[in-house]
Amino acid sequence: MKKAIISQSLLICPSCQHKTLETMPDNTCQWFYECVHCHTVLKPKAGDCCVFCSYGTIPCPSMQNK
Numbered sequence: 001m002k003k004a005i006i007s008q009s010l011l012i013c014p015s016c017q018h019k020t021l022e023t024m025p026d027n028t029c030q031w032f033y034e035c036v037h038c039h040t041v042l043k044p045k046a047g048d049c050c051v052f053c054s055y056g057t058i059p060c061p062s063m064q065n066k
């Protein structure tokens, strides 16, 4: 059975706590994300593959596939 992939994640900015609902790319990892509110450029934390894994409420699609 194929697992349903959630493609939208709520990104929470670590500097201003602003929440943005973002659609995650299916098969690429997004390494950079600029906060729409404070314009801080987010980068993945050590050990995380993308900004969604570090700051999102839902892990990215490639992590959900594991």
Ligand SMILES: [Zn+2]
Pocket (backbone or CB within 6 Å): 013, 014, 015, 016, 017, 018, 035, 036, 037, 038, 039, 040
């Ligand atoms: Zn921000």
